[in-house]
Amino acid sequence: MSESTEAPCNKRITLVRTFLILAVGLAVVISACGFILSETEKAIVVRFGKPVRTLTESGFYPRFPAPIERVIRIDRRLQHADIRLSETLTKDQRNVIIPAFYTWRVEEPLTYHNSVGSVALANEKLDALITSARNSVIGTHAFAELIAPVGSPTNLPVIENDILALAAPDALAQLGVKLHSVGITRIQLPEANTESVFRRMRAERKREATKFRAEGNAQSATMKAETDREATRLLADAKRQAEEIRGNAEAEAAALYAAAHGSDPEFYRFLRELQSLRTIVDKNTTLVLDTSIAPLHWLKNSENPDSKLTPTLPAPAQAPPTNLTQNPLLNDAPGE
Template sequence: MARSTLLLPLVVALGLLGLSSAYIVDERQTVLRLWFGEVTGVISEPGLNFKVPGLHEIVKYDDRIQPLDTQPLEVTMKDNRRFEVDAFARWRITNAVQFRKAVGSGGVRSANARLETILNSELREVLGDQNSSALLSADRVALMNAIRDASRLKAAALGVEVIDVRIKRADLPQQNLEQTFERMRAEREREAADEIARGNEAAQRVRASADRLVVETTSAAQKDADIIRGEADAKRNAIFAEAFGRDPEFFAFYRSLSAYETALKGDNSTLVISPDSEFFDYLKSDTVPE
């Protein structure tokens, strides 16, 4: 019983020692084994491995592609237009030993910070040598590739490879955006004023042409009416003249009746005339005066 009591703690201690001495390398990882901070081994093959507990430090790095989303960066283009650029990158560790020496114990967090500094520097350098039209057109792909290649060269010192760089967004800063909107609004208002002026000018020409056509048409109609009226009066006078020539007395009688009709209308029925006046010759007697 006493021997069993002594063996049990020993077995437990040996078990704990064995567990603390073993570690597993995942197929998606590269593992560094450090001896007092110095790299003594690089393990990339997956499986079970062992270390000296308390003396060996095991550092694991992910071999997969890592994302890097940068903070929006204000960039001044070659044509002095400013843009707020939002970019992201994809990278991975290619040399774990060099990566450890470059970033120390900070690992991926420190690497992201240094890569963001490199990426921002290349964004300013590459975009600052281009006009804004290149950033807003299909040429953006070539710019992103140039930024990627330049960043890749600098990032190689960290033991990493920059896989890709993409510009997610390129907008005008808020202040510039408002100024641009104001310029666009002023330009549209100017164009609208020009269109209104041209429309008013065209309307004035149409109106003047219509007024001229009205005057010309009215004048022609008045001329034709005067000609027709003159011809009718001439025919009437000719008829009267012919009738007067045939029977002068009847013509005089007709003229008297016309004079009575005009003089004795309802609103002019009061006459101050001598009863012996020749005006009433055809009313005083049934005989025709000589």
């Protein structure tokens, strides 16, 4: 009973082992006679060292086992690198340092394999091509075209497109790679030229400042002249109007005075004589005058019994000195 049971078990074990051996052998044969190409790769099938096929699509592909055929895999992903720092000349003969980056991927695997064969060597060749194209393009632009004030557009996108257009055909034909983009990271000045550039910039700014100051002074002088002319005109008009008003007022005052004085000429003459006395003498004035003439005859007290002055000489010509400030006629005169 045990022998009859062991026989089928041994057969099953033998079948399983045989199946596993065949599966492993089939896997080995398949791996030796075929390969899988991923989405990130391109491949070149080489038979006895000679390329026979170029594969660009992913999938499973048959082949003869090694050493008959060999598969060379090439990375098809986008690559990125920077060019080496170096000086270049602008159109106006100014030294500048313009670092740049570039992106590329393999477009023709066979040309790429025959010319470079590796990413490092491809970057070295592309560095030379892009540097040469950059020097050619920058040589057609002045230094002022490379910079712009903050917020203003620059010519850098145009320069980048020109560099890409100049280097891309050579890269594809010589290296089998396609350049996708070229970009300028910054613009630098050599240390030896930095100070001279700053001096030139300061001189240009100073020249512009002098120009603006001169224009401002000219405008200021023009505005000042116009203001002075307008002020002179306004003052002349104001004086003319003042003189007209003053003349009209004086005419009206003279008419009023004439009307008032015309009603009593004797009183007017008396008032004017008192005003003359008030103008001639003051409190500290002592005069020796003939009181027989107007208006000094009003100082005589012979006709004013209330006067405090007592003449000592009968003759008018020999009248003693008289203190005019003590005369009540002066003190009580109208207008005091």
